[in-house]
Amino acid sequence: MTSLAGRPTRIVVDLDAITHNLHAIRARVGVPTMAIVKANAYGHGLLPVARHLQAQGVERLGVAFVEEGIALREAGIRVPILVLGGIFGPQLGQFLAHDLEITVSSLDKLRQVEAAAEAAGRKAAVHLKIDTGMARIGVHGASAGPFIEAAVAARACAVVGVYSHLACADDPAHPMTALQLARFATACAHFERIGAPMPLRHLANSGGVLHFPDTWLDLVRPGLLLYGVLPDPAARATVDVRPALSLVSRVVYFKVVRAGDTVSYGATWTAGRDTRVVTVPVGYGDGWPRALSSPTASAPGARRGGEVLLRGRRHPLVGRVCMDQFMVDIGADSAWNEDEVVLVGRQGDDAIGVAEVAERAGTIPYEILVGLNLRIPREYVGG
Numbered sequence: 461m462t463s464l465a466g467r468p469t470r471i472v473v474d475l476d477a478i479t480h481n482l483h484a485i486r487a488r489v490g491v492p493t494m495a496i497v498k499a500n501a502y503g504h505g506l507l508p509v510a511r512h513l514q515a516q517g518v519e520r521l522g523v524a525f526v527e528e529g530i531a532l533r534e535a536g537i538r539v540p541i542l543v544l545g546g547i548f549g550p551q552l553g554q555f556l557a558h559d560l561e562i563t564v565s566s567l568d569k570l571r572q573v574e575a576a577a578e579a580a581g582r583k584a585a586v587h588l589k590i591d592t593g594m595a596r597i598g599v600h601g602a603s604a605g606p607f608i609e610a611a612v613a614a615r616a617c618a619v620v621g622v623y624s625h626l627a628c629a630d631d632p633a634h635p636m637t638a639l640q641l642a643r644f645a646t647a648c649a650h651f652e653r654i655g656a657p658m659p660l661r662h663l664a665n666s667g668g669v670l671h672f673p674d675t676w677l678d679l680v681r682p683g684l685l686l687y688g689v690l691p692d693p694a695a696r697a698t699v700d701v702r703p704a705l706s707l708v709s710r711v712v713y714f715k716v717v718r719a720g721d722t723v724s725y726g727a728t729w730t731a732g733r734d735t736r737v738v739t740v741p742v743g744y745g746d747g748w749p750r751a752l753s754s755p756t757a758s759a760p761g762a763r764r765g766g767e768v769l770l771r772g773r774r775h776p777l778v779g780r781v782c783m784d785q786f787m788v789d790i791g792a793d794s795a796w797n798e799d800e801v802v803l804v805g806r807q808g809d810d811a812i813g814v815a816e817v818a819e820r821a822g823t824i825p826y827e828i829l830v831g832l833n834l835r836i837p838r839e840y841v842g843g
């Protein structure tokens with residue numbers, strides 16, 4: 461952090477950490493990777509991350525929506541891209557025009573894809589989605605036979621993959637994963653039964669990669685883990701990953717708050733003694749959660765309130781997080797305007813991870829990362 465040109469608040473993405481994590485995942489699973497880059501690559505920036513992953517030889521990319529896939533194609537990304545989300549008929553022409561792989565999640569959708577492919581004079585590359593317990597999108601395992609048969613017979617479709625999604629893989633002890641794996645295997649057996657070649661079978665998200673080797677099959681689909689974050693406090697760090705994202709800002713204001721005076725909206729926090737308070741120019745308008753406001757005595761709840769690193773020490777957020785600013789009580793410590801403040805990342809001997817921020821805000825690390833919005837400039841190091 462050397463320049464104060466532009467906004468002093470920055471997300472710094474360490475591309476070397478993403479490289480390290482991709483290789484660590486590959487070394488563990490021994491099958492190809494579909495790197496998940498939906499939701500702006502979990503806040504890390506869709507295009508820079510996708511370009512970097514392509515340069516690292518990633519086999520495939522996965523996104524949630526067709527718009528994300530088109531953005532990748534328009535930026536010159538050439539690797540196969542699967543759109544994981546449910547499809548809308550009128551968008552199918554866009555899938556075909558941009559060579560995006562389609563998730564087909566019902567017989568009805570299969571018919572729509574066939575019709576669109578025939579109309580466009582192209583073959584649609586499809587992955588069949590089986591619902592093994594998530595009940596989100598996908599053909600229920602019990603109806604998979606006729607669905608697979610119809611897809612294999614559809615001349616305008618090339619069945620590239622068959623997949624499902626795990627509901628409970630973040631927890632290494634949860635019995636749901638074995639049940640889903642068994643249902644998925646039963647569904648996949650229909651390909652053998654009708655003498656059709658087995659397409660790519662894929663099931664493992666980050667939790668599956670970490671905890672359930674039986675789910676690795678032909679391809680893994682890690683998202684969060686690729687960015688160096690574990691999905692859950694119960695997760696086991698069976699892959700050595702490093703966090704890729706830091707969020708830093710600078711002190712914009714310093715003052716002394718007198719004992720008995722209050723800080724921020726609602727006057728929810730009262731100084732118990734004369735103390736030093738600094739203001740940091742980041743707020744919920746950037747996606748920094750308002751749930752990191754200091755807990756009030758009248759509503760203690762589960763939240764613990766946020767902390768930041770300043771001059772190598774931890775200090776608590778006080779009062780409510782505003783849209784564009786929040787305040788930090790530094791007690792008797794000193795600080796100067798423009799001092800670096802670390803919201804996520806390392807400073808001195810201490811570090812605040814996304815998982816910690818999530819726990820303090822009463823949410824999951826996914827929501828913290830993807831919430832960091834486009835008002836915050838991204839800076840890329842390494843790569």
Ligand SMILES: *Cc1c(COP(=O)(O)O)cnc(C)c1O
Nearest residue numbers: 496544625665666681682683684
């Ligand atoms: C988001 C998503 C993933 C990646 O999940 P992580 O928990 O971030 O690894 C994998 N598969 C599907 C279908 C998804 O929607």
